[in-house]
Amino acid sequence: MTRTPWTIEPRLGGAGRSVLIAPVAAMSVTVLIGAAITSSLGVSPLRALYFLYIAPFSTLFNFGEVLLKTAPLLLIAQALAIGFRAKIWNVGGEGQLILGAIGGSLLPIFFNDSDSMLMLPGMIALGMTCGMLWAAIAAWLRVRFNANEILVTLMLNSIALQLLYYLVSGPLRDSTGYNFPQSVQFPDSAMLPLLITGTRLNASLLVGLAATAFAWFFVERSMIGYKLEVGGAAPNAARYAGFSETHAVWLSLLIGGAAAGLAGVFEVAGPLGQLQRVVSPGYGFAAIIVAFLGGLNPLGILFAAVFVAVIFVGGDISQTSAGVPYAVNTILQGVLLVSYIAARLFVDYRVRLRAPLRFERAQLQWRH
Amino acid sequence: METLTFVLSGTVIAATPLLIAALGELAAEKSGVLNLSIEGMMSLGAVAAFIVVKNTGDYWLGVFIGGVAAMLLAALFAVIVLFLLGNQVASGLAVGILGGGMAALIGKPYESATVPPMPSFPIPILSHAPVIGRGLFDHVLLVYMAPAIAVLMWWIFKSTKVGLVLRATGESPETTHAIGYNVLVVRFLSVLFGGFMAGIAGAFISIASATLWSDGLIAGRGWIVVALVVFGAWRAERVALGAYLFGAATIGQLLVQSIGVEVPSQLLTSVPYIATIVAIALLSMDGKRIRLNAPVSLGRVYREAH
Numbered sequence: 001m002t003r004t005p006w007t008i009e010p011r012l013g014g015a016g017r018s019v020l021i022a023p024v025a026a027m028s029v030t031v032l033i034g035a036a037i038t039s040s041l042g043v044s045p046l047r048a049l050y051f052l053y054i055a056p057f058s059t060l061f062n063f064g065e066v067l068l069k070t071a072p073l074l075l076i077a078q079a080l081a082i083g084f085r086a087k088i089w090n091v092g093g094e095g096q097l098i099l100g101a102i103g104g105s106l107l108p109i110f111f112n113d114s115d116s117m118l119m120l121p122g123m124i125a126l127g128m129t130c131g132m133l134w135a136a137i138a139a140w141l142r143v144r145f146n147a148n149e150i151l152v153t154l155m156l157n158s159i160a161l162q163l164l165y166y167l168v169s170g171p172l173r174d175s176t177g178y179n180f181p182q183s184v185q186f187p188d189s190a191m192l193p194l195l196i197t198g199t200r201l202n203a204s205l206l207v208g209l210a211a212t213a214f215a216w217f218f219v220e221r222s223m224i225g226y227k228l229e230v231g232g233a234a235p236n237a238a239r240y241a242g243f244s245e246t247h248a249v250w251l252s253l254l255i256g257g258a259a260a261g262l263a264g265v266f267e268v269a270g271p272l273g274q275l276q277r278v279v280s281p282g283y284g285f286a287a288i289i290v291a292f293l294g295g296l297n298p299l300g301i302l303f304a305a306v307f308v309a310v311i312f313v314g315g316d317i318s319q320t321s322a323g324v325p326y327a328v329n330t331i332l333q334g335v336l337l338v339s340y341i342a343a344r345l346f347v348d349y350r351v352r353l354r355a356p357l358r359f360e361r362a363q364l365q366w367r368h
Numbered sequence: 369m370e371t372l373t374f375v376l377s378g379t380v381i382a383a384t385p386l387l388i389a390a391l392g393e394l395a396a397e398k399s400g401v402l403n404l405s406i407e408g409m410m411s412l413g414a415v416a417a418f419i420v421v422k423n424t425g426d427y428w429l430g431v432f433i434g435g436v437a438a439m440l441l442a443a444l445f446a447v448i449v450l451f452l453l454g455n456q457v458a459s460g461l462a463v464g465i466l467g468g469g470m471a472a473l474i475g476k477p478y479e480s481a482t483v484p485p486m487p488s489f490p491i492p493i494l495s496h497a498p499v500i501g502r503g504l505f506d507h508v509l510l511v512y513m514a515p516a517i518a519v520l521m522w523w524i525f526k527s528t529k530v531g532l533v534l535r536a537t538g539e540s541p542e543t544t545h546a547i548g549y550n551v552l553v554v555r556f557l558s559v560l561f562g563g564f565m566a567g568i569a570g571a572f573i574s575i576a577s578a579t580l581w582s583d584g585l586i587a588g589r590g591w592i593v594v595a596l597v598v599f600g601a602w603r604a605e606r607v608a609l610g611a612y613l614f615g616a617a618t619i620g621q622l623l624v625q626s627i628g629v630e631v632p633s634q635l636l637t638s639v640p641y642i643a644t645i646v647a648i649a650l651l652s653m654d655g656k657r658i659r660l661n662a663p664v665s666l667g668r669v670y671r672e673a674h
Binding site: 004007008037089091141144145146147148150151152154155156158159162163165166170285288289292325326327328329330331332333334335337338341342344345348349 | 404408444448452453454455457458459461462463464465466467468469470472473476552583587588591594595598632634635637638641642644645648649650652653655658671672
């Protein structure tokens with residue numbers, strides 16, 4: 001009565017090349033569902049596919065946009081993955097990004113006519129510090145009070161957004177700006193250098209790539225990375241080996257806060273050029289999806305970040321060219337992660353249908 | 369006196385959706401499944417109910433369809449975590465994002481539209497009592513149903529076989545399987561119930577309290593719901609107490625404004641989130657209390673033994 005008609009057994013000895021199956025399957029499903037939804041809104045399926053997945057590569061400017069959006073996703077996802085591997089669930093990337101944007105805006109707002117070489121480094125230091133402090137609240141509450149970091153970081157996201165709304169409509173508002181809720185424009189010294197002319201792509205991509213290299217080293221080669229991973233996979237073994245859970249919590253959240261804070265600085269010092277009510281189209285949440293889609297593996301995350309960036313840019317293009325609502329973008333991010341998790345079953349486990357029960361007949365024969 | 373009536377009435381209206389959804393989440397967590405997609409499910413329930421009411425004017429049909437819409441999303445979540453062995457945290461976030469996106473897309477044509485509020489059901493005699501009459505006994509039926517469901521669930525968990533099987537599944541799925549119950553079916557039904565309740569909670573917000581639809585209407589209440597279950601130490605009666613305390617906290621901010629204290633509106637909006645953090649911290653401080661009360665298998669993947 002309690003038998004399922006199938007059995008699920010773990011694949012031993014690693015999944016090998018089949019690790020690629022899950023992300024590829026998830027991306028394919030997302031491509032198809034994206035086209036299906038968009039065409040159900042009155043756009044022909046081929047045009048829908050074009051807007052969502054081809055147009056982002058069709059011009060230099062659009063491709064620059066893809067890489068521009070890859071940078072923050074990459075940066076945040078690499079940091080989050082470090083925590084996720086240790087089973088520390090920092091889902092507060094969005095709030096930490098917002099705090100980074102606020103911290104990074106202070107210097108260019110209050111020293112608006114400065115052309116100091118120290119402007120950008122100062123902004124980066126302040127932004128990262130603010131992001132880390134925001135994450136530190138969750139780390140401290142987890143370590144000191146055992147408070148669940150998922151709920152705390154989520155609440156901190158909502159509070160960060162309200163803090164931003166307050167600042168841009170009050171203390172940090174441009175007093176000559178007709179009451180628009182935004183700060184003054186940043187001076188040139190506060191802007192990231194562009195990488196390719198004719199695009200908005202800036203140096204943040206290089207930092208994202210550097211973070212990838214750093215994450216690879218951290219995971220594959222460093223003792224701290226190893227300790228974190230053991231803590232996530234086998235907490236009792238980690239405790240027995242003397243790896244401190246407290247350190248793991250602090251480290252995971254501080255790295256996440258610093259990376260997201262940096263991504264926040266890059267938004268205001270890059271495409272935005274000022275502090276506004278909207279500093280991120282949800283990079284902090286999307287980075288969670290990127291981290292999982294990349295299999296929590298630094299190299300996998302690189303590809304996942306590009307794909308999610310394509311969805312962002314494709315969604316923008318579909319919106320402006322065909323009036324497809326932005327919500328489709330959000331749905332596709334959800335579909336991507338849902339189908340990835342579903343596909344993982346077939347990579348991590350062997351699923352077999354059970355042979356139907358022959359019990360009764362065997363019994364009958366025995367009686368004869 | 370007017371103020372007291374306002375406080376009582378505002379408290380129960382703010383608390384009702386939190387309580388309804390939290391009781392659903394409680395059932396799911398008691399069976400061992402942590403469902404983090406409540407926010408998305410409430411959004412979907414809210415928009416589905418709103419569209420039904422806007423087009424048909426039938427409020428109870430709206431409540432029902434809201435519940436069913438969220439339950440369908442819960443079914444997707446349940447399939448992923450129960451049959452496809454998905455990590456419950458990641459799956460919950462994923463389905464939650466999906467639900468929020470679907471709600472925004474479906475609700476796009478109705479953005480900022482309004483409906484007349486769901487008709488209230490004044491309780492005879494009691495609703496004529498001074499102060500508390502209008503404060504507590506002149507509301508829509510769901511407001512009285514929420515605490516009744518809490519009592520019912522308290523009784524089910526405490527005294528019935530259904531409650532016992534549900535709790536056993538959350539405490540030790542292997543044992544429950546061994547004595548002949550189907551763990552996956554018990555959990556599947558618990559998650560569906562949780563989804564249905566989240567949908568009704570969302571419906572309450574869109575057609576009875578806010579009486580409008582806009583993207584972001586749920587505004588983090590789904591996460592407060594998850595926190596309430598921790599706050600209530602996985603007991604129906606304490607979850608209910610927590611929901612009304614939170615309802616009172618949200619009303620407190622309106623009171624502060626009404627007596628003319630100058631506080632930035634953004635700070636007032638943040639009050640429930642801050643209160644949630646403080647509550648989680650204070651209540652988690654006693655690690656033993658959490659360990660004793662949390663279902664042992666909560667959040668763990670269960671793979672059937674052979």
